[in-house]
Amino acid sequence: MYKDWYEVFPEIALIKDKQLQAQIVEVSDEALKIGGWTLDDLDVLPFTLIIPNTVVSYRTHVQAVTRTAEKAYWEFYKSYGERCNINYDYLIAGGILHDIGKLIEYEKDSNGKIVKSKLGKNLRHPFSGVGIAMQKKLPYEIAHIIANHAHEGDGTLRSMECILINKADMMHFEALKSLVGMI
Numbered sequence: 403m404y405k406d407w408y409e410v411f412p413e414i415a416l417i418k419d420k421q422l423q424a425q426i427v428e429v430s431d432e433a434l435k436i437g438g439w440t441l442d443d444l445d446v447l448p449f450t451l452i453i454p455n456t457v458v459s460y461r462t463h464v465q466a467v468t469r470t471a472e473k474a475y476w477e478f479y480k481s482y483g484e485r486c487n488i489n490y491d492y493l494i495a496g497g498i499l500h501d502i503g504k505l506i507e508y509e510k511d512s513n514g515k516i517v518k519s520k521l522g523k524n525l526r527h528p529f530s531g532v533g534i535a536m537q538k539k540l541p542y543e544i545a546h547i548i549a550n551h552a553h554e555g556d557g558t559l560r561s562m563e564c565i566l567i568n569k570a571d572m573m574h575f576e577a578l579k580s581l582v583g584m585i
Contacts, residue, residue, distance in 0.1 A: 404441035407431075410461060411498050413468045417491045422541075426495055429538045433505035433531070437519075447508065448516060449501070453579055460504060463574060468497030470570035478566075486562060489543065493563040496547030499540075500567050503531030503548070528554045 404410050407427045417423050434440070439447065448456045449463030475493055478486045507522030507530060521530060532549040536542075547564045549555065551571055560568060 404444075407441070410441050410444055411465065411468075413465065413472075413494055413498055416472070416494050419491050422491055422495055425538055425540050426498055429499060429502060429534050429540060432534050432538060433502045436534075437505035437509065439505055447504075449504075450575065451508070451516070451518065453582055456578065456582075458578060460501065464498060464501055466574050467500060467567065467570045468494060470573065471497050471566040474566045474570065478562075488562045488566070492541065492543050492547070493566060495540075495544045496551070496563055496567045497570070499531065499535065499544065499548055500551040500571060501527055501531070502534065503527030503529065506530050506534075526552070526554065528552050 407430050408414055414423050414426055444461040445459045447460040449458050449460050450456060471493055475488055504527045507527045508516050509519040511517050528549050532545045535545040535548050546561055547567050550558050550560050550564050551567045
């Protein structure tokens with residue numbers, strides 16, 4: 403179905419820096435390969451295992467978080483101008499890659515059910531995701547977003563880009579949790 407990452411995440415093309423676009427594809431390819439997934443699996447891979455029987459896919463969630471953070475960027479820019487100094491390319495890259503570690507945090511068991519992998523039981527996705535990002539020499543500002551977008555980053559000094567991704571991610575996660583009565 404999907405022939406490349408640009409079809410999976412058209413948001414990659416929003417990034418002006420072509421080298422950064424290529425790095426995002428490299429990081430994504432590496433996580434996909436390590437996890438043993440295909441591009442098409444991203445529409446059936448749940449975005450979380452915490453919400454029982456979620457019907458929201460990894461792909462849908464990543465796009466929703468990226469687009470929500472992008473909308474916040476434009477509101478900040480309109481309201482505060484250059485005073486916020488938010489790096490648009492890093493924000494979009496961080497949105498696309500914030501959950502990339504889930505591709506190795508999850509696996510299919512012998513019955514085809516998606517469960518935590520051995521690695522996933524020991525390292526949550528912010529850690530595995532930042533490992534791949536650093537291996538592929540992504541700018542540390544993007545690794546910072548991946549590492550600190552979830553609760554692991556609570557209490558740290560998050561960049562503006564990371565704050566927008568964190569809030570977008572938590573907003574979607576908490577709202578979807580409330581739909582199944584988990585809050």
